Amino acid sequence: MTESYGAAFVVRWMEAAAGAVEREAGRLTELDSAIGDADHGANLRRGFAAVAEELAKEPPGTPGAVLVTAGRLLISTVGGASGPLYGTLLRRAGKELGEAGEVTRDGLARALAAGVAAVGQLGGAAPGDKTMLDALTPAVAALPESFAAARAAADAGAAATVPLRARKGRAGYLGERSVGHQDPGATSSALLFAALEEVAAG
């Protein structure tokens, strides 16, 4: 029998993501000061803290609604490029899930794939451009296999951004000087999948 997950699971995922961002904010900011403007950790922490607070107050009833709410809040609180990009990822995935009260791992993978496609469209980036897509794309592809496989794929994708040359966002102005640094957006994207695996493992 295929296991399925309800709204409470997705709420726990978002809370775990907020915890991970809080713990790793310093590292994200450090990565961002090498090739960006040293605010990725602070901006994401502000956003996910708002998400966790809102979901604790009034948790929506379906997995889709939880993701839509989380996405909306990220767009309203983060700013920069990461706000609209992370917000779109979750909002679009949530819309894809519709009104269903439960979701399977396969269903979640399909919804997140739609979210990742929307991120690519919004940001105009493709895998290999040294962005969050380099972690998200392999993670979503591996999710039907297992939560652990998705997490491992995200981590590997983030690590693989080190030798890449940035072509998008503020790191793009650095050109060759961006080579040799891990992308902060891919790193924070990997945190999302680490949180998902932790919550699934219970």
Place this chain on the structure above:
Amino acid sequence: MRMLINVPETVVEDGLRGLAAAHPELTVDVERRVVVRRDAPVAGKVALVSGGGSGHEPLHAGFVGPGMLDGACPGAVFTSPVPDQMVRAAAAVDSGAGVLFVVKNYTGDVLNFEMAVELAEDEGVRVATVLVDDDVAVTDSLYTAGRRGTGATLFVEKLAGAAADEGAPLERVEALARRVVARSRSFGVALSSCTTPAKGSPTFDLPPGELELGVGIHGEPGRERRGMMTAREIAEIAVDAVLDDLRPSDPVLLLVNGMGGTPLLELYGFNAEVRRVLDARRVPVARTLVGNYVTSLDMAGASVTVCAADEELLRLWDAPVATPALRWGR
């Protein structure tokens, strides 16, 4: 680094409280970070709204007032504002004649303003957008974020603001703003890094005795790093970088802009050198503005922006303006 602040977390709010105290003619929502003209919406007039990360003051809130912007949305330091701010500002200033968003070309600003356009249109506000991308130091290509928006933002906000003041409809104000962007180019030079309050140490490492040619207004690197030069030598490089990209056949509007940490005495001296180079290249200067307008916190350095003006643009430049940072006429 010593800063005249309370704590880094409240610099934007503290600045807005001070702006409100100094300028009762503005309505400043400190918590939601929205600044609008107190008399907004102005009946029948197209409204202009801009916004961007803080740290570039007086841009944008210092340009809110008759003849220029109707509203401004400051984000966190060097971080674009969120769509909610622009939607709130648009709703507050729209008289029904529509709203023009003036957006500097950075990924974060572009994405947040795009979302704001959708949300504002859902609320029944007619919105047009102009993207400012004047910095010639950046190679423009399909595969990058493209040129950055810098000094030309002031020209767009002043000239389009004057057109809106004259009663031009949204389509005309938008077309004029695009024309200003197409006719404007900038080039910046840093003599020191900037320091953000949150980080407290220099954003980039510029050894003493060196300067960064083609720097961006967030301390983004430019074309190259060179040993220190005289104002005369820097002016030649900056002006030629601009003229390589735009050969004006009309007299120009000239902005010699300080990055925040360079004294006005030096800026005026630099302007003399810029003018000398423009004269030598046979580019007539119609109007000049010298001062700190599009800054990068405490960065030492300057940028040169040129806009090829025609009669209409000159008339709009001379039109009255009454904002905290730009004020003449009437």
